[in-house]
Amino acid sequence: MRDIRLLDQMFLPGLLIGPFTQANKGMGGVCTFVGEVRSDTGVEALELSHYEPLTLPGMHGLADRAFARFSLMGLLMVHRVGLMRPGEPIVCVSAAALHRRDAIDAVDFCMDHLKSAAWFWKREKRVGEWHWIEPRDQDHSDLARW
Amino acid sequence: MITVVLLGRLADLGGAPTLSLPAPLDWAGLQAALPPALAEAVKNSRNRIAVNGVLLAEKTDLHAGDGAEIALLPPVSGG
Numbered sequence: 001m002r003d004i005r006l007l008d009q010m011f012l013p014g015l016l017i018g019p020f021t022q023a024n025k026g027m028g029g030v031c032t033f034v035g036e037v038r039s040d041t042g043v044e045a046l047e048l049s050h051y052e053p054l055t056l057p058g059m060h061g062l063a064d065r066a067f068a069r070f071s072l073m074g075l076l077m078v079h080r081v082g083l084m085r086p087g088e089p090i091v092c093v094s095a096a097a098l099h100r101r102d103a104i105d106a107v108d109f110c111m112d113h114l115k116s117a118a119w120f121w122k123r124e125k126r127v128g129e130w131h132w133i134e135p136r137d138q139d140h141s142d143l144a145r146w
Numbered sequence: 147m148i149t150v151v152l153l154g155r156l157a158d159l160g161g162a163p164t165l166s167l168p169a170p171l172d173w174a175g176l177q178a179a180l181p182p183a184l185a186e187a188v189k190n191s192r193n194r195i196a197v198n199g200v201l202l203a204e205k206t207d208l209h210a211g212d213g214a215e216i217a218l219l220p221p222v223s224g225g
Contacts, residue, residue, distance in 0.1 A: 048224065051153055051217055053199030079224070091224075120224030121154035132155040133223045 001074035001096070002067075004059050006050065008082045013092045016078060024074040024096035031103035032094040033111055039086040045125040048090065050081045055119040062113050069109065070095070070102040077110055079120070112142045148210050150176075152184070154220040156193065159183045169212035173205050176216070184218070194219040 001023040003016075013034045021030050037046045063075055074096040084090060091114060095106035114120075116139035123132045150165040157163045160181060167179045177185045187193055188205070195202045196217040197210050210216050 049153065051151065051196075051219065053215075053217070054196060054201070054219075057199075114224050116222065116224075118222060118224045119219070120222055121220065122223045123154075132158075135221055135223045139223075 001076075002063060003074075003076045003078070004056070004063050005078045006056050006059070007078060007080050010084070010088055011078065011080070011092070013078075013089050016076060016092060017094050020074060020076045020094055021096065027073050027096040028098040029100045029103050030094060030096045031100070031107045032092065033107050034089050035091040035111075037084050037086045037088050037090060040124075042126045043086060043124050044128075046084045046086075046090075047123050047125075047130070048079075048081045048084070049121045049123075051119050055081075058119050059114075062110060062118065065113075066095070066106045066110055070097065070106040071099070072097050072102060072106055075106065075110070077114075079114065079118075081120070109146055112139075112146060115139045116143050147212065149215045150180075151215060151217040153217060154222075156184065156187060156218050156220050159187055169210065169214065171208065171210045171214075171216070173208040176208060176210075187220075188218055192221050 017032050059077055066075055072095055076094040078092045080090045093107045093110045095103040097103040116135050123130050147166045148169045148171055150167055152160040195205055198215055
């Protein structure tokens, strides 16, 4: 089962992961990562913008590469856009496979690419002012592992 | 006309999320038509360009006609 989505409203990861897990009958394991807006000091809100013609097609391309690279039965990749508050989920990636290593590595692979090679731009509101978030060196070195 | 979509911090530099510029535009024409701060920014190799949803390998490949959409894309930060 393959489910790739961009959402502009708050979502509850459990409501996606439950049906996703159920849809992959006979799997050996499922691995899920959920990213949330951190409650860093002073952060009031976070906004993710995207570019329609590139962002979702790019996520589908990433899913294609994950299926080609790992033995997967299913992949769920959901990313928020728009305005979010601390504690809200931003991203949920879940992979189902016959064996755990494929599921765990596929989620790690997708997350590293979503962080630094997918078409999203993030800014934070701190003390009433918006600040663009630059990619960190760590994000690039994470990506280079693949 | 050509629509220029400004993403991320480039929208702040342009003062708006989109600009309308007269067609046609090539790489030299785009730099000449953009406000100075944006024209400087698009030269930076970290900022990429897409035309009608297709990323350009080289900015000098830019050829946009009437009705085209040019996107100016700064470095990403997602997840």
